[in-house]
Amino acid sequence: MKLSERLARLGTETAFEVLVRARTLEAKGRSVIHLEIGEPDFDTPAHVVEAGIAALKAGATHYGPAAGLPELRQAVAEDSTARRGVKATPEMVVVTPGGKPIMFYLILALVDPGDEVLYPNPGFPIYESMIRYIGGVPVPVRLLEEKKFELDVDQLVSRVGPKTRLIILNYPHNPTGGTIPESGLRAIASAAAKYGVPVLSDEIYARILYDGQHTSIASMPGMEPLAIVLDGFSKTYAMTGWRLGYGIMPAPMAQVVAKLQTNATSCTATFSQMAAVTALRGDQSSVERMNAEFRRRRDFIVENLRQIPGFTCVRPRGAFYVFPNIVGTGHSSKSLADHLLDEAGVACLSGTAFGEFGEGHVRFSYANSMDNLAEALKRIKGWVENHGGRRA
Numbered sequence: 132m133k134l135s136e137r138l139a140r141l142g143t144e145t146a147f148e149v150l151v152r153a154r155t156l157e158a159k160g161r162s163v164i165h166l167e168i169g170e171p172d173f174d175t176p177a178h179v180v181e182a183g184i185a186a187l188k189a190g191a192t193h194y195g196p197a198a199g200l201p202e203l204r205q206a207v208a209e210d211s212t213a214r215r216g217v218k219a220t221p222e223m224v225v226v227t228p229g230g231k232p233i234m235f236y237l238i239l240a241l242v243d244p245g246d247e248v249l250y251p252n253p254g255f256p257i258y259e260s261m262i263r264y265i266g267g268v269p270v271p272v273r274l275l276e277e278k279k280f281e282l283d284v285d286q287l288v289s290r291v292g293p294k295t296r297l298i299i300l301n302y303p304h305n306p307t308g309g310t311i312p313e314s315g316l317r318a319i320a321s322a323a324a325k326y327g328v329p330v331l332s333d334e335i336y337a338r339i340l341y342d343g344q345h346t347s348i349a350s351m352p353g354m355e356p357l358a359i360v361l362d363g364f365s366k367t368y369a370m371t372g373w374r375l376g377y378g379i380m381p382a383p384m385a386q387v388v389a390k391l392q393t394n395a396t397s398c399t400a401t402f403s404q405m406a407a408v409t410a411l412r413g414d415q416s417s418v419e420r421m422n423a424e425f426r427r428r429r430d431f432i433v434e435n436l437r438q439i440p441g442f443t444c445v446r447p448r449g450a451f452y453v454f455p456n457i458v459g460t461g462h463s464s465k466s467l468a469d470h471l472l473d474e475a476g477v478a479c480l481s482g483t484a485f486g487e488f489g490e491g492h493v494r495f496s497y498a499n500s501m502d503n504l505a506e507a508l509k510r511i512k513g514w515v516e517n518h519g520g521r522r523a
């Protein structure tokens with residue numbers, strides 16, 4: 132079959148490829164510790180699972196409206212108004228199978244060939260993949276390691292102009308765990324408002340934040356007609372396999388996105404959506420428990436990575452990833468990640484899986500047990516001590 136030309140521009144998410152490589156090694160009898168994939172290792176809270184089962188038993192096994200079930204759109208709007216300070220109505224909410232489709236739909240809806248899109252680099256690889264796929268011009272904005280991986284707001288603001296069609300932000304940030312301070316968000320909001328540029332604010336890790344309060348750019352003056360918030364249930368409620376996310380955006384845009392969804396998937400699974408209503412409205416203690424455990428693991432992995440020759444490590448402020456600098460080992464990011472998988476039995480991702488500015492780093496997800504983290508750190512340290520200083 133002859134593939135379309137545009138397909139050559141489509142990127143991917145390396146985490147899934149590394150997972151397959153790791154599983155192949157395991158099938159051959161090798162032990163691998165999985166620090167590559169970005170999903171909580173916790174179970175979905177029991178009361179949410181029960182709500183999903185009850186919905187299935189009650190017959191929630193049919194198509195639903197493209198934009199999402201009215202009860203869930205209402206619950207998301209209420210949650211957003213209460214937690215983000217973004218005045219949302221159900222008409223502004225579109226429920227999608229995971230948060231990812233919001234990126235796809237928004238970039239499809241807003242970007243024409245030749246249009247510029249600003250996005251964080253290193254950053255979630257699907258942003259750049261989708262921008263290129265549509266024929267847009269990706270304009271990467273660096274994260275500043277010396278400022279705990281805050282986005283370089285000055286660089287972003289200086290690059291906003293008449294050709295900019297979209298700004299993508301992600302805070303707390305994958306892969307670094309960095310965030311954007313309120314002053315930075317204000318500066319970005321004012322640049323976006325000046326040129327009338329929409330902002331896709333990926334806040335999927337908003338509730339996995341260890342220091343301070345999450346502030347959404349959507350709550351800032353001038354952003355009402357321009358902000359699209361992406362969030363979902365995958366990370367906050369450990370529901371990756373339920374495929375549940377949403378976007379909050381101006382109501383006319385929500386209609387456009389719902390139309391794209393009609394073309395792509397028709398709707399999000401109905402019983403999943405009913406479980407999501409329970410997740411939002413029910414007991415939130417599971418979120419706090421998960422975060423407390425992530426914080427403990429973050430501190431443990433950071434302290435131990437700092438003991439490895441050639442590694443330095445910024446303490447992340449949110450999400451469940453660390454992005455140590457490995458330049459001092461003498462290895463490139465890809466080579467170190469490959470060696471750690473093949474020879475040390477630790478699966479992680481090369482920093483370059485998140486864009487060109489990820490060179491010099493690897494990403495470890497600490498969504499794994501303390502025992503596995505301790506074993507992984509022992510293996511990494513052992514391997515680096517034997518192979519450091521030699522560029523492969």
Ligand SMILES: Cc1ncc(COP(=O)(O)O)c(C=O)c1O
Pocket residue numbers: 169228229230231232255301305333335363364365366371375376
């Ligand atoms: C920054 C970021 N945004 C969005 C997503 C998508 O999550 P979902 O599984 O809900 O599609 C992820 C998942 O890894 C992510 O890291």
